[in-house]
Amino acid sequence: LIFSETLENDKRVLLDFLSHFTLPLHRWNQSSPSCHHWTGVTCSGNRIVSVRLPAVGLNGLIPPFTITRLSSLKTLSLRNNQLSGELPSDFVNLKNLTHLYLQRNRLSGPFPATLSELKNLKVLDLSNNDFNGSIPNSLSRLTRLRVLNLANNSFSGDIPDLHLPNLHQIDLSNNKLTGAVPKSLQRFNTSAFSGNNIIITVKEKKRKTPLGLRQLPFLLILSAACVLGVSGLSCIIMITCFGKTRISGKFRKRDSSSSSSSTPPGNWTSRDDEEGGKIIFFGGKNHLFDIDDLLSSSAEVLGKGAFGTTYKVTMEDMSTVVVKRLKEVVAGRREFEQQMEMIGMIRHENVAELKAYYYSKDDKLAVYSYYPQGSLFELLHGKRGMYDRVALDWEARLRIATGAARGLVKIHEGNNGRCVHGNIKSSNIFLDGCIGDIGLTTIMRSLPHSTTGYHAPEITDTRRSTQASDVYSFGVVLLEILTGKWPVNAETKHGEKMDLVTWIRNVVAKEWTGEVFDMEILSESGGFEEEMVEMMQIGLACVAVKQQERPHIAHVVKMIQDIRSTD
Numbered sequence: 001l002i003f004s005e006t007l008e009n010d011k012r013v014l015l016d017f018l019s020h021f022t023l024p025l026h027r028w029n030q031s032s033p034s035c036h037h038w039t040g041v042t043c044s045g046n047r048i049v050s051v052r053l054p055a056v057g058l059n060g061l062i063p064p065f066t067i068t069r070l071s072s073l074k075t076l077s078l079r080n081n082q083l084s085g086e087l088p089s090d091f092v093n094l095k096n097l098t099h100l101y102l103q104r105n106r107l108s109g110p111f112p113a114t115l116s117e118l119k120n121l122k123v124l125d126l127s128n129n130d131f132n133g134s135i136p137n138s139l140s141r142l143t144r145l146r147v148l149n150l151a152n153n154s155f156s157g158d159i160p161d162l163h164l165p166n167l168h169q170i171d172l173s174n175n176k177l178t179g180a181v182p183k184s185l186q187r188f189n190t191s192a193f194s195g196n197n198i199i200i201t202v203k204e205k206k207r208k209t210p211l212g213l214r215q216l217p218f219l220l221i222l223s224a225a226c227v228l229g230v231s232g233l234s235c236i237i238m239i240t241c242f243g244k245t246r247i248s249g250k251f252r253k254r255d256s257s258s259s260s261s262s263t264p265p266g267n268w269t270s271r272d273d274e275e276g277g278k279i280i281f282f283g284g285k286n287h288l289f290d291i292d293d294l295l296s297s298s299a300e301v302l303g304k305g306a307f308g309t310t311y312k313v314t315m316e317d318m319s320t321v322v323v324k325r326l327k328e329v330v331a332g333r334r335e336f337e338q339q340m341e342m343i344g345m346i347r348h349e350n351v352a353e354l355k356a357y358y359y360s361k362d363d364k365l366a367v368y369s370y371y372p373q374g375s376l377f378e379l380l381h382g383k384r385g386m387y388d389r390v391a392l393d394w395e396a397r398l399r400i401a402t403g404a405a406r407g408l409v410k411i412h413e414g415n416n417g418r419c420v421h422g423n424i425k426s427s428n429i430f431l432d433g434c435i436g437d438i439g440l441t442t443i444m445r446s447l448p449h450s451t452t453g454y455h456a457p458e459i460t461d462t463r464r465s466t467q468a469s470d471v472y473s474f475g476v477v478l479l480e481i482l483t484g485k486w487p488v489n490a491e492t493k494h495g496e497k498m499d500l501v502t503w504i505r506n507v508v509a510k511e512w513t514g515e516v517f518d519m520e521i522l523s524e525s526g527g528f529e530e531e532m533v534e535m536m537q538i539g540l541a542c543v544a545v546k547q548q549e550r551p552h553i554a555h556v557v558k559m560i561q562d563i564r565s566t567d
C-alpha cells in the first residue's frame, strides 16, 4: 500500500506540474501507470527518479512547488523548451538531484543560489539562457560536479576560484566575464572561456581522455587509413581500443572541418542547427532522448561500414542504442524522410527496429536497437585469436537462417510489396536472425560491388537492388552459415582462394558435397548432414545466376521450415 501511495503521490505532482502548461504529453493521464508509460518518466522502486522532457514545448515560468516535490528525483531535463523567468527557490528540495539539464530555454535572473545546495549534482547545464550577474563562489560546494556548462548567457564579473576536484568539463564561453582564468580552472582548454573579456595566460595542455567527437575526424581519417592499409577488422579493433569516445557538439561541422582533428578538445558546443535538423521517433515510444542527448552521450565505435560509422551510444539513463552516421546520402531531405518513414513502419521480431532518424544538412543519423550478442558475421568468423569464440552449433545456425528468412519476407512486404533491403550480409544479421540496415541502399551512393561477395551478378548499381538480388544475397548468407567461410576469398581444402558461390558450385558438380560443410557443425553428433545438404540446395537455388530462377523469399522460408518438418 505504501508503495503505491508514494507512487500515486509522485504521479499527482507531475499532473499538477503539467496542469500549468497548455500542452498534452504523451500518455500523461491519471488512468495510465506513470512508470514506463508516461513520456520521459522513469521510476526506481516506488519513486519517480527521472523526468526528461526535452523539446516538448514547455512554455513560461517553471511552476514552484510542483516538480520539486519529487524528492527522489535524480535527473531532471527540461532542455530545449521556452521556459522563462527565474528558477524557483524550492529547487533546493531536490536534494538527490545528480543531473540537471535546463539549457536552451529563456531562463533569466541571477545564478540560482539554491543550486549550490544540491550537493549531489554531477552535471549542471544552464547554457543558452539569459542568466546574468556573477557566478557565485558557492559553486565550490558542489564537490561532486563533473560537468558545468554556463555558456551563452550574460554572466559577468570575475570567474571565481572554483575548487571542484571532480570537474572534467566546463564551458563558460560567450558570456560577459572579465579578469583572468583562476588557477583552479587553468587545467581546462582556453576555448572553455572564449567569447568573454578574459585575459588568457595559460598554456594549452593536451588532454588525453576522454576523446571528444571533435576528434572524430581524426578517428575517421585513422579508420580510412586502416581500411586502406590494414584489414578492416583490425582497424575496427584499433579504433575500439581507443576506448569510449565522447560524442559531443560539432556534429554539424564535421565534414567541413577535417582540420579540426587538431582542434583541442575541452568544452562542448551546443547544437544550433539552422538547417532545421530534427530527430523523428517511431512507434509512439517515450522520447527518452533527443538529439542533444545523443550528442552528449558516451559513444564507442562499433565499426565503419560502407554507409558510414556505427556507434554504440550509452545514454544518460544507461540505455544503449546504435547510431549509424550515414555518409554519402544521395537522397534529398524529402526522399530520405520518406524512405525512413517507410522503414520505420516495418515491425517484426526478425527486423532490427529503426527507433529514430535525424536529417540535417551536415548529418544524417539512423538510430537502432543495440544487439549485444553481435552479428552473425562475428558469431561465424569473429574474435578468433582474441577470445575463445563460442562454437555456433547447427541448431543455432538453423534458427538464424529461419529467422532471417522470415525477416526478409516481412521486409519485402513493406511499401506495398516493393521494399528492398539491398545489403543482406552476415554483419547485418543479429540475434536469432534479426535483420538490420534495411532499405538504406536506395538513398546512398552505390556500394562498391566487387568487394562484398554478397551482391547478385546483375547488380551494377546497388541503388537498383531488387527483391531477387536480396534473395541472391540471402543465398550467400546461407552458404556462409553452412561453410563457415567468408563469401570472398574462401579458402578451399587445397589452399586455393575463390569466391564462395563458385567454389560450392564446383564442389557440388563433382559430388563432393560433404567437403564444404564447416567442421564445427559436421563434427556434431546429431547426424544433421542430410539437413545441411538440403539447406545447401536452398542456398544454391537462391544464388541462381538467372534472377527469374531464384525462389521468392516466402518460398525460401517454407523450404527451410520443411527441412525439419520432414523428420
Ligand SMILES: Nc1ncnc2c1ncn2[C@@H]1O[C@H](COP(=O)(O)OP(=O)(O)OP(=O)(O)O)[C@@H](O)[C@H]1O
Binding pocket: 302, 303, 304, 305, 306, 307, 308, 309, 310, 322, 352, 368, 369, 370, 371, 372, 374, 375, 423, 427, 428, 430, 436, 437
Ligand atoms: N544494431 C546493432 N547492434 C549491434 N551491433 C551492430 C548493430 N548495427 C551494426 N552493428 C555492428 O557494427 C559494425 C559496423 O556496422 P556497419 O553496418 O557500419 O558495417 P558493416 O555491417 O560491416 O557494413 P555495411 O555498412 O555495408 O552494412 C558491424 O560489426 C555490425 O555488425
